[in-house]
Amino acid sequence: MKTKQNEIDMLHGPLAKKILFFAIPLAVSSMLQQLFNAADIAVVGRFTNPQAMAAVGSNSSVIGLLVSLFTGMSVGANVVVANLLGAKRRDAISDAVHTIITVALVSGIFLLVLGSLIARPILTLMGAPDDVISLAVLYLRIYFCGMPAIMLYNFGSAILRSRGDSRRPFLALTFAGVLNVLMNLFFVIVMHLSVVGVALATVLSNYVSGGMIVYFLIKEQDEFHLSLAKLRIRKEFLLNLLRIGVPAGIQGMVFSLSNVVIQSAVNSFGANCIAGMTAAQNLDFISYCLLNAFAQASVTFTSQNYGAGEAERCKKVWRLSMLMGIGLDLILLTVIMLARYPLIRIFTTDENVIEYAMIRINYAVAVHFLCGTYEITAGALRGINRSMIPAVISILGTCLVRLIYVFTIFPIFGTVEALILVYPITWVITGTAMNTAYFLVRKKAFAEIAPAASQA
Numbered sequence: 001m002k003t004k005q006n007e008i009d010m011l012h013g014p015l016a017k018k019i020l021f022f023a024i025p026l027a028v029s030s031m032l033q034q035l036f037n038a039a040d041i042a043v044v045g046r047f048t049n050p051q052a053m054a055a056v057g058s059n060s061s062v063i064g065l066l067v068s069l070f071t072g073m074s075v076g077a078n079v080v081v082a083n084l085l086g087a088k089r090r091d092a093i094s095d096a097v098h099t100i101i102t103v104a105l106v107s108g109i110f111l112l113v114l115g116s117l118i119a120r121p122i123l124t125l126m127g128a129p130d131d132v133i134s135l136a137v138l139y140l141r142i143y144f145c146g147m148p149a150i151m152l153y154n155f156g157s158a159i160l161r162s163r164g165d166s167r168r169p170f171l172a173l174t175f176a177g178v179l180n181v182l183m184n185l186f187f188v189i190v191m192h193l194s195v196v197g198v199a200l201a202t203v204l205s206n207y208v209s210g211g212m213i214v215y216f217l218i219k220e221q222d223e224f225h226l227s228l229a230k231l232r233i234r235k236e237f238l239l240n241l242l243r244i245g246v247p248a249g250i251q252g253m254v255f256s257l258s259n260v261v262i263q264s265a266v267n268s269f270g271a272n273c274i275a276g277m278t279a280a281q282n283l284d285f286i287s288y289c290l291l292n293a294f295a296q297a298s299v300t301f302t303s304q305n306y307g308a309g310e311a312e313r314c315k316k317v318w319r320l321s322m323l324m325g326i327g328l329d330l331i332l333l334t335v336i337m338l339a340r341y342p343l344i345r346i347f348t349t350d351e352n353v354i355e356y357a358m359i360r361i362n363y364a365v366a367v368h369f370l371c372g373t374y375e376i377t378a379g380a381l382r383g384i385n386r387s388m389i390p391a392v393i394s395i396l397g398t399c400l401v402r403l404i405y406v407f408t409i410f411p412i413f414g415t416v417e418a419l420i421l422v423y424p425i426t427w428v429i430t431g432t433a434m435n436t437a438y439f440l441v442r443k444k445a446f447a448e449i450a451p452a453a454s455q456a
Contacts, residue, residue, distance in 0.1 A: 008164025010304040011086065015313065016320050019297045022166050023324070027293035029157075029170035032177040034285045043184045043198055063143065067150070068252030070107040074154040076245025077103075078296070079303045079382060080237060081162035086307025092237075093223040097159055098230045099237040101217070104155035108148030115144030127267045132274070135195045142199035149203075149210030156213035159224065161300055166293075172212035180205035244382060247391035254395045258402040265406055265419050269356075273416060276356025279347035283336050284365045287329055291372040294325030295379035302383025311446035318380040318438070326372045337366055359416050364423040373431030374398075377438045384445040389437055397430035 008018050077100045084093050119140040123133055157169040180201050187197025217226035266277050298321040305313040336343065344357045374397075378390035405422045412418075 010164060010301050011308050011310065011313070015301065015316055016324070018164070019294070019301060019317065019320050020324060022161075022164055022300070023293040023297040023321075025170040026161065026166040026296055027290045029166065029173040030289035030292060031286055032170075032173040034282065034289055043188045063140070067111060067147070068256045069246070069249035070111065070151060071154050072247075072249025072252045073103065073107070073241060073245030074151075074158040075248045075299060075382060076241040076243070076387070077155050077158040078162045078299055079244045079385070079387075080240045081159055082300050082303035082383075083240075083307040083385075085163060086304035088308075090223050094225070094230075095234045096237040097217070097224055097226060098232060099234045100155050100159055100241065101152070101214075101226060102231045102233050103238065103241065104151040105148060105231070107155075108151035111147040111151070112144050115147065116141050119144070127264050129267060129271055129274075132271055139195045139199045142196065142203060146203035146206035149206040152210035153206065153213050156210070156217055159217065160213070161296060162303070163224070164300070168216050169213065172209045172216075175212065176205040176209035179208055244385065244387045247387040248382065251391035251394045254399040258399040258406075261403055261406050262419065262422065265410060266416075269416060272350070272352045273356045275348060275350070276353045276358075277360055279344055279353065280357040280360035280365060282347065283340070283343060283361060284368045287333055287336070287365065287368040288371060288375075290329050290332055291325050291369070291375050294321045294372070295375040297321050298376050298379030299383045302380050306384050306445075306449060309449040311449060314380070314384065314446065315442070317383075318377065321379070322372070322376050325376050326369050329369045329372055333366065333369060337361070340365075356416065360420050363417060363420040367424050367427070370424060370427035370431055374427070374434035377431075377434045381434075381438055381441065384442065386441055386445060389441060390434060393433045393437055394430060397433045398426045401426045401429055 008022060010018065080100070081093060081096055084090070084096060120133075120137045123136050123140070153169075153172070157172075160166070160168055183201035183204060184198050187193045187201055191197060193200070214226065217224060218228075220226065266273055298317060301317040301321075302314050305311075305317065340358070340361050341354075344354055344361075348354060348357075374390075374394070378394065381387070381390045402422050405425070406419070410419050410422070
């Protein structure tokens with residue numbers, strides 16, 4: 001079946017190659033997005049001091065906490081448009097696109113203001129060390145100036161991915177990522193701006209990637225065309241967006257809250273530990289980017305086929321996404337473990353910092369593929385419009401268990417190793433619960449679309 005340019009036909013023909021071609025550019029683009037922060041950390045780690053590195057790194061959990069609700073809503077944007085494509089309601093796509101972009105702009109402006117106001121209070125509450133907090137607050141306030149661009153990129157990319165286009169978001173982040181690294185080096189080495197320099201570089205590169213996505217949508221000639229004069233919110237699509245996206249966003253917020261608590265425990269070990277955990281965290285983020293790409297493939301391909309009443313293809317999407325996602329991640333993690341010392345030295349040459357980094361790598365990064373057991377399945381559940389189920393399971397299995405662990409078991413041992421073990425423990429619990437729920441729920445979900453499929 002002929003498809004429009006930049007669109008994958010997810011409803012007909014073999015799935016494996018299409019899922020792979022969709023997921024790989026998305027994985028690489030997500031890795032590039034992570035490299036925005038990784039470049040910040042590497043530059044300050046190599047050319048300044050552990051305090052500056054800790055100031056940049058200690059903000060990751062705070063940023064996640066504040067933006068998770070809205071990035072979760074971008075998952076809803078993907079599902080809303082993909083369902084319309086699957087149901088052949090192309091005439092409604094334009095209204096959905098303009099609603100989604102309007103929500104992105106409003107969300108970005110809200111986060112800009114919120115982040116500036118609560119930067120110091122939240123970092124103080126987390127117990128950021130005295131030699132780190134001033135620089136951390138400065139970085140966070142500058143970073144949040146880029147929130148409108150980050151939201152436009154995330155929501156706009158979700159629109160493009162809903163039709164199978166993961167290539168152009170990849171191109172946008174490739175260009176912006178290279179620019180970010182160059183600006184980091186210039187601002188820190190030449191201009192000696194330290195934390196301010198890496199924050200400015202990140203903000204400017206975010207506006208480049210967000211601007212490119214908006215440009216791509218404006219240049220579309222079909223129902224995906226974006227007209228700035230038509231930006232407004234349509235109730236039907238806003239409600240659908242919220243119904244799918246808000247549970248995912250709340251899950252992300254609670255998940256980030258648990259990470260804030262863990263970060264607070266990390267902070268108690270001092271600047272070297274913060275810097276080491278920050279450096280190692282970039283490696284498990286790389287693994288997560290690959291797994292999340294197949295989770296996004298699971299969402300998108302399942303959404304279209306669910307909208308079209310294709311239950312058997314939905315099942316196959318889940319099987320292939322799980323097999324390819326975890327299989328490729330195991331290969332990636334093997335490479336990371338073999339090259340872990342050279343990789344960490346990209347970020348720091350301080351032996352005390354490296355020692356802490358290796359703890360996280362050996363206890364968490366090595367088994368990070370376990371995240372795929374629940375992320376990819378959660379994507380399949382959202383694709384069949386069951387967004388609340390993965391949200392509840394993740395909140396209970398990952399977030400609640402982490403909070404209980406940090407406040408009860410960790411104090412008994414009081415070591416960094418005991419703290420980091422919370423990650424693999426909760427990955428196993430959440431993965432087991434998520435897959436059990438999927439098999440229990442999908443029979444009823446697919447029975448609901450059987451009448452529609454037979455009428456078609």
